[in-house]
Amino acid sequence: MGKNDPEKKAKQEAEANTPEKEEKTAAQEPEAETKPSALEEENAQLKDKLLRTLAEYDNFRKRSQKEKESIYPDAVADTVQNFLPVLDNFERAMAFECTDEEFRKGMDLIQKAFNEALTKLGIEEIPALGQAFDPNLHSAVMHVEDENFAENTICEVFQKGYKLGDRVIRFAMVKVAN
Template sequence: MSKKNQNEAPGQEQEVLEEQTDQTAETAQQPEAQTEAPDPLLTELESLKDQVAQQEDKYLRLAAEYDNYRKRTAKEKEAMWSDAKADTAGAFLPVYDNLERALKQETADEAFKKGVEMTMNQLKEVLSKLGITEIPALGQTFDPNLHNAVMHIDDENFGENEVAEVFQAGFQCGEKVIRFAMVKVAN
């Protein structure tokens, strides 16, 4: 080979090396480009995951609020129904009292007495169907949550704070007192 060819050969080798270096640099840049491309996709994916989590949280909160609303309205309806029953029963209690007084009166007319008894039994049955019960009083220990003491006596025949006499029957609807029993308490 001549000097010229020898000089060209190293130059050509340099060009080939430069081309290889350029190709290597391009190849090295390509993976960087590929890793950069998924970054926006990953970012968008993470953003969508956050949005889904927020929507799921909103849904769960809404479902919980609805469940609380349903329970609260059911409880309110039950309370309104109970109050309506108590008010209605309260309106009939004077009739109950009058029938009770009529039964205590002596009468010669047995048909009249039987009619009053039947009416009283029918009223008791209606109250029972509504869940209205008479508060037990006579012989019970005085309970200020159920009884209204209007008299007090000292009598050895009765125990401490025992109801000796009932002047007016008390009624309750479940745990709610419609009318306190008016009583006389001993000792």
């Protein structure tokens, strides 16, 4: 009996522990099921957050690239805008009669060099005289009745206009025929 008693005790303890283990396992199963779904939900949230962050970074990168690309044209336009009054005065001076031919040749060379520099920078003169009036390119400061020109045609240019690509640096100041 001595030998059987420890065996019986072990069997009884094993039987006693078995229902508890089954109860614990049954109690842990729903918890185990909720943990993966909670983890999956958290994983999905983190993936979504990562995708949003990547998209935000990509938009930032594109916006920064556009800003970088616009810095040079903006700087050129601002600089040229400051030089245009000097060019206007130079052209007015060139309109006067000059008796000294050498001086006149020198002034012509300077004007040519200035215009070439503007061309290298991508600056173009806005066509005006004889063109149809375009409020996107021209600023009408006078309207006159002139039968020599069609209606809404520019008949005189007071100040030349310039543009850099599609961007107007200065509108041409013009007189328009009605």
